[in-house]
Amino acid sequence: MHIFFTRMDLQAKGIWFPLLIALxxxxxxxxxxxxxxTWRQIYMTFGxxxxxxxxxxxxxxxxxxxxxxxxxxxxxxADLLVISTVPSCLAIIYLNYWTVARRWVLPILFTLISLxxxxxxITAGYYRHLHWGMHYSLINFFIIYRWLLPLHKxxxxxxxxxx
Numbered sequence: 001m002h003i004f005f006t007r008m009d010l011q012a013k014g015i016w017f018p019l020l021i022a023l024x025x026x027x028x029x030x031x032x033x034x035x036x037x038t039w040r041q042i043y044m045t046f047g048x049x050x051x052x053x054x055x056x057x058x059x060x061x062x063x064x065x066x067x068x069x070x071x072x073x074x075x076x077x078a079d080l081l082v083i084s085t086v087p088s089c090l091a092i093i094y095l096n097y098w099t100v101a102r103r104w105v106l107p108i109l110f111t112l113i114s115l116x117x118x119x120x121x122i123t124a125g126y127y128r129h130l131h132w133g134m135h136y137s138l139i140n141f142f143i144i145y146r147w148l149l150p151l152h153k154x155x156x157x158x159x160x161x162x163x
Contacts (some may be wrong), residue, residue, distance in 0.1 A: 012070030
């Protein structure tokens with residue numbers, strides 16, 4: 001049992017911040033008015049974004065040493081919880097409000113929100129850049145929000161949810 005709690009990495013500096021953000025985003029997804037997505041599409045989006053986040057973050061953090069979550073011992077279970085929920089919930093919220101009329105405003109807004117969350121995680125001491133910078137995050141977030149998530153929305157057939 002000791003190794004389980006050690007791997008949780010709950011003693012990592014600033015861990016309270018990403019766990020709080022994850023909890024708030026999950027709660028928001030659960031209570032938000034479903035405008036553009038059904039629960040099935042939310043489920044699909046969570047799985048796709050969660051899987052992509054795991055693959056990309058773990059490869060980036062471990063193999064390319066671009067950034068560090070929590071402690072320096074690798075990725076802990078708490079880190080995996082954050083990697084799973086924060087990007088997935090942000091994507092769900094984004095797609096729930098995305099329309100063609102908002103195709104430029106929403107990507108800019110969510111890119112700024114994502115950058116703010118990243119900056120606050122750095123400020124809290126939970127997240128550190130090694131071979132990465134906020135300018136890379138800015139480019140990646142904008143591409144994801146402007147092109148990849150709308151493409152995903154078309155792929156899951158989400159036009160206007162009828163709930």
